[in-house]
Amino acid sequence: MQKGNKDDRLSALPDDILVNILDRLNVPQAARTSILSRRWSQLCAKLSRLIISALDFLPEDVSHTNISVDEVVKINAAAAEATESVLARRNPGEHTIHLLSTTFYLRDDVPIFIGNAVGHAMSTHLVENVEFSIRTGKDHVAEIESDDELVTWAREFMLFFDACPNVFGGLTSLDLGNLRFGESGISSVLTTCKRLKHLHLYSCDSGDGSTLQVEHANLSVLCIVNCRLAQVKLNWLPQLTQLAFDGWIDFQDPLVLGHVPLLEAVCLTNVGLSFNKMVKLSTFLSSTSVRDLKLGFCSEMVS
Incomplete structure (x- = not known):
């Protein structure tokens, strides 16, 4: 000075x-x-960028990979309070929010509380991009005790989803993990989230061996990781440019590509056991203009 x-x-x-x-x-x-x-x-x-994550409220001596239930409750409540406080300080319509990103857990009433705060901000401010990263507290498949737990978490998510349809209608990015939906659950989410550009699914499905059929006007990035899916059918995705599919469980071709005219980057990863059907890339990629292809197979079950 x-x-x-x-x-x-x-x-x-x-x-x-x-x-x-x-x-x-x-x-x-x-x-x-x-x-x-x-x-x-x-x-x-x-x-202009509001990034609020429950993990940012962890004590310094606690690892994010080993969080107790009590700690999840505390940091989730802190994230909800911060979301409401930060948004309440802003004068309606005065400054554009380019990104409003929140990471939180499916615990108690916190998701709906955050959803209402974000929904109010979307109705009173110009918000260009809204992101939800929703956690269950079980970040690894090995931690899931049973399929029933996946179903329970999915029900909790759908209660939140049904309570805040306008918020989900304005989302541009959604990150979900460890949820077992009903037969039409994921399709319902995609139908409601009309502005969605990025979708990340980790250990999400509709039961072992289920098929995921995707249609969406604006989705540009789709990432599917460790979902116990037999097949993914990309029926109509006119804006899709990037696809990552990590892990599938059946013997048939993992992907069926419909209308994906802009698809240019594909990443496929799987164990590829000896009894799995040979993955013929030339079959389901022949009608695309993929320029960036990344493969991760632990066998020779690809051609």
């Missing part, structure tokens, strides 16, 4: 530059700057 100048050089920067700096932080980090001065507290209400 120059002699006689009480403000440091950082505080002397214009608001737009400071907001750009704060946009690179997560919400808890950015919120800590509000204690510096009245000016800094007002800057938090101008952020």
Whole structure:
């Protein structure tokens, strides 16, 4: 600091530059700057990127891979409170929110609480992109005790989904894990989430050996990991550019490609046991213009 100048050089920067700096932080980090001065507290209400994750509220001595149920409840509640607090500070319609991203757990009433807060923000502000990453607390398949647990989590998700249809209708990105839906569950989600561009499914299906049929006007990125699916049928995806499919369980060709005119990047990964049917890439990729193809097979069951 120059002699006689009480403000440091950082505080002397214009608001737009400071907001750009704060946009690179997560919400808890950015919120800590509000204690510096009245000016800094007002800057938090101008952020264009709001990234709120329950995992950011974990104590420093707790690993995100080994969280107790009590800790999940605490950090989930903290994420809900932060979401409401941050959005309530903003003046309606004053500053565009380019990204509103929240990560939380299916616990108690927290999902609906967050859904209502996000829904209110979407109705009173210009929000370009809205992302939900929804966790069950069981981040690895090995941790799931039974199929019944997958069904229970899916029911919890659908209660949330049915309570907040307008919010899901405005989502642009959705990340789901460890859910066993009913026969039409995933299709219902896709039908409601009309603005969806990115969909990530981890250990999600409608029962062992089920087929996932996908139709969506705006989906551009689809990632399917460790879902116990026999086959994925991409019937009509005019905007799809990237596809990742990791793991399938049946003997038939894993993919059926319908209308996917923009598909250019495909990643396929599977164990490929000796009794599995040979995966013939030339068969289901022949009608595409794929330029980036990544394969991860632990056998020679691909041609």
